Amino acid sequence: MxxxxxxxxxxxxxxxxxxxxxxxxxxxxxxxKDENEIIQFIQKEEIDGSNKKSTDFYNSFAPFYEIGQKIWYSFFGGEKKARMDYLNYLDIKDNMTVLEVSIGTAANVKYLTKNADYYGIDISMGQLLQSVKNKNKYKLPITLCYANAESLPFKDNSFDVVYHIGGINLFNDKQKAIYEMVRVAKKDAKIMICDETEKVAQKYEKLPYFGKPFKNREKIVPPINLLPENVENIKTMEIRKGTLYIITCNKK
Incomplete structure (x- = not known):
């Protein structure tokens, strides 16, 4: 550490x-740091609101999550191609210090350089335990934390790249999470936020079981208006036929 x-x-x-x-x-x-080498910054009982709703879902689905992702990504040319659709925007280089907010199963890190120093936080312990398996299997250089994106356990100006893929649509406080991502980024650091569009959410919410996190939600809009003033080079786009939005910027 x-x-x-x-x-x-x-x-x-x-x-x-x-x-x-x-x-x-x-x-x-x-x-x-527990027996799985996950640093514990929160307690399960502290998770509430939309965060609890989505966390309960991800915890229940965690053992099958990667299988489901592989099946889903098969429609987009396979897992590596599908993940690189957004990972290519990060420009991660050797020796950088990188934070993934909502790291899930750490599947993204498999496709990035192994010569960087990665940190990953998540509020789903089920997902983090899957991250541990991937970390050990693929020898990934990750420090894992059980923590809330809305209150990150890192000092200001700590990371060369900060990114989040999937989940912010369902956060309790999107703006607070975005401000935290910017706060812990170094000057000029790349920040990326990526999640499903409203188009996809409307389809998900009709599904049994998988639609639970999307019930009674606000309409999904890429949260560009929630970015703080101390970012620049703001870009937004949709990929995969309008199913994912991406926001990138740099910290001033």
Whole structure:
């Protein structure tokens, strides 16, 4: 664990590395790395609202998620091609420090350079446990955190690239999550946000089981208006026949 990157998500105090935990020396609060080497920044009971609704779904589906993704991606030329549709916009280079917000099963990192330093956070423990399996199987250089995108456990200006793929449409507070992504990005860092369009959500919500997270939601609009003022080079596009939107920008 890097000694200079961590902060207490509850009060912004700096955290020190102490054996297998991070400690807030001002309050004595500790954030433990569990037996799966996932650093615990939140408790299950703290997750509420839309976040709980989507997390419950992803936890229940986690063991089958990658199989479902492979089947879905087979309609788009296979998994690698489908993931590179959006990963190509990241420009990740060797030795960069990279954060994936809502890392899911860590499947994206499989297709990126292995010579970068990756961090991944998620509020679905089911998905994080699948990430552990991929991390070990593919020897992925990832530090995994059980944490909330709306209160990231990292200091300002920590990452060369910050990206999020899938999930922000269902966040409790989209703007807070976006501000957090920008906050932890370094000056000039690339930031990317990608998720399904309204076109797809309308189809999903009609499905049994898979449609649960999309019931009673707000209409999906790419959250360009939620970007803070300290970003530039803002670009937005749709890919895969209008099924995904992508927003990219750089921190000023």
């Amino acid at each position: 890097k000694k200079t990157i961590w902060k207490n998500p509850n009060n912004f105090n700096e955290l020190e590395v102490n054996e297998n935990c991070l400690i807030d020396n001002r309050t004595g609060e500790q954030f433990i």
